[in-house]
Amino acid sequence: MTQNVICRISNITKTFPGVTALKNITIEIERGRVHAVVGENGAGKSTLMNILSGVYHADEGTVEFEGVPVSFDQPRAANLAGIAMIHQELSLAQHMSAAENIFEGRMPKNKLGFINRKKMYRDCENLLSRLGVTHINPKTLVKNLSVSEMQLLEIVKALSLEARMLIMDEPTSSLTAGEIDFLLEIVGKLRNEGVATLYISHKLEEVMYIADTITVLRDGQHIATKAKAEMDEKTMINLMVGRDFNKMVHRDYMTGYEKRTPLLEVQNLSDMNGRVRNVSFNLYPGEVLGLTGLVGAGRTELLQSVFGAQRIKSGTILMNGKRVVIKHPRDAIDLGMGLIPEGRKLQGLFLKMPVEDNMIMVYLRRLCNKLGLIKKGKTRDLVVEYVDKLAIKTPSVHQIVNNLSGGNQQKTIVARWLMNDPKILLMDEPTHGIDIGAKAEIYRIIDELSKSGVSVILLSSELPEVLSLCDRIMVMHHGEIRGILSHDEADQVKIMSFTLEKAEIASA
Numbered sequence: 001m002t003q004n005v006i007c008r009i010s011n012i013t014k015t016f017p018g019v020t021a022l023k024n025i026t027i028e029i030e031r032g033r034v035h036a037v038v039g040e041n042g043a044g045k046s047t048l049m050n051i052l053s054g055v056y057h058a059d060e061g062t063v064e065f066e067g068v069p070v071s072f073d074q075p076r077a078a079n080l081a082g083i084a085m086i087h088q089e090l091s092l093a094q095h096m097s098a099a100e101n102i103f104e105g106r107m108p109k110n111k112l113g114f115i116n117r118k119k120m121y122r123d124c125e126n127l128l129s130r131l132g133v134t135h136i137n138p139k140t141l142v143k144n145l146s147v148s149e150m151q152l153l154e155i156v157k158a159l160s161l162e163a164r165m166l167i168m169d170e171p172t173s174s175l176t177a178g179e180i181d182f183l184l185e186i187v188g189k190l191r192n193e194g195v196a197t198l199y200i201s202h203k204l205e206e207v208m209y210i211a212d213t214i215t216v217l218r219d220g221q222h223i224a225t226k227a228k229a230e231m232d233e234k235t236m237i238n239l240m241v242g243r244d245f246n247k248m249v250h251r252d253y254m255t256g257y258e259k260r261t262p263l264l265e266v267q268n269l270s271d272m273n274g275r276v277r278n279v280s281f282n283l284y285p286g287e288v289l290g291l292t293g294l295v296g297a298g299r300t301e302l303l304q305s306v307f308g309a310q311r312i313k314s315g316t317i318l319m320n321g322k323r324v325v326i327k328h329p330r331d332a333i334d335l336g337m338g339l340i341p342e343g344r345k346l347q348g349l350f351l352k353m354p355v356e357d358n359m360i361m362v363y364l365r366r367l368c369n370k371l372g373l374i375k376k377g378k379t380r381d382l383v384v385e386y387v388d389k390l391a392i393k394t395p396s397v398h399q400i401v402n403n404l405s406g407g408n409q410q411k412t413i414v415a416r417w418l419m420n421d422p423k424i425l426l427m428d429e430p431t432h433g434i435d436i437g438a439k440a441e442i443y444r445i446i447d448e449l450s451k452s453g454v455s456v457i458l459l460s461s462e463l464p465e466v467l468s469l470c471d472r473i474m475v476m477h478h479g480e481i482r483g484i485l486s487h488d489e490a491d492q493v494k495i496m497s498f499t500l501e502k503a504e505i506a507s508a
Helices: 045-052 075-081 098-102 117-130 147-160 177-192 204-210 233-241 299-307 329-334 344-348 355-359 376-389 406-419 436-451 463-469 492-497
Strands: 005-016 019-030 034-038 060-065 068-070 083-086 165-169 196-200 213-218 221-227 264-271 279-283 288-293 312-319 322-324 337-340 424-428 455-459 472-477 480-486
Touching (some): 019 034, 019 060, 019 213, 034 045, 034 204, 045 083, 045 165, 045 196, 075 083, 083 147, 098 117, 098 147, 117 147, 177 196, 177 204, 204 233, 213 233, 221 233, 233 436, 279 480, 288 299, 299 329, 299 337, 299 424, 299 455, 329 337, 337 406, 344 406, 355 376, 376 406, 406 436, 436 463, 455 463, 463 492, 480 492
Parallel strands (some): 019 221, 034 196, 034 213, 083 165, 165 196, 288 455, 288 472, 337 424, 424 455
Antiparallel strands (some): 005 019, 005 060, 213 221, 264 279, 264 312, 312 322
């Protein structure tokens, strides 16, 4: 192994029942470099990282770390060797302090065997200072930290383990623009300290900014590894999907609103938690209505309030001009609404159940006979129809949904609601954490829903997404609607102006 190569992956193959996740993967990772790994969901990125971090065993092939062949049977063994992984779903203990999380299982002790908290807090502070993080108090409970601060803690924990290679899986997926900038600055500092970083991200502009080397995986195979100077976003996308790919969305945008009758009218809506304040808007048949704003603006809470998943304090909801009462999601479902939540694993899926069972949850009553027994044949035909219609990649409808890639999990949730023939579909960050190919499928579905007369409220933090997909765009700020822009007048500058603290000046 050459002196600058810290990790060599040679001919790694990994199979799961019905799926070859990795096939003969060979990659070299260098010290003090940011090595990005990109690919569609299901390309094998997470499987490869889980092998390197001791979660999975490879079926074939070898891994050398610092010139020594390694095969880890658990993540702790990888940590001791100098490899640490920060997963997309953070694993910190919420009711422990920042310092306790960093030194969990190895807290310093005094001569009497008691935890030396003074030393633990001091060591934690030194590690935070090493990365230029001065705003996190070592004594603060993790539950009181933001997502970005939790990410930083995970990095500090890895440094405390003296990790020489850090694996980061979608580290910025839940962060704001300012938090992303700070995190990328931290990654740059680690590079300068000689730490190798394996960086998985679907945000290709981010990859082009931070990476030194880029590896593309597709369908479990190594497609290319190139220096950043030899790559651009279009090249990456084409390598990822195996064909020329046009990422622009083309829709026939809605006009002539003055002649249209609203399907849904929300008037002066406020929720019990004060996250939604006096919100009013209309939604028209076949409209794609965008909902954006900064994280914490009350966007998710607004969708949940309309859907009955959050208690309403005041306000009125009308459908087809008639007042409706929605106290529970079942009320919304009976009225023809569906909600695709942001947290698909926590709120959208039954992870240990098969694809089939996840898909029929809402439609279940209509698949039962008079005795309440499920009609197996009808169920199977319906599920297979939607697997084909949405191009869900699964070896079987009996596959446990947790074994699917993120994009195919998301499409399983979409299928659940399409099966129920909704009039209104509320979509909360539907392309969050999924690859460019799966995004294109979601975009196609949204366009087809609109053409069939289904109304969509699309909550998204990605401005290019709402600008290309939506007929109108609502911008929220501190629980209020700051502005509603038509497709023709909307641009990133106008949208961002509504998110400023003095937005009333911008909107005057």
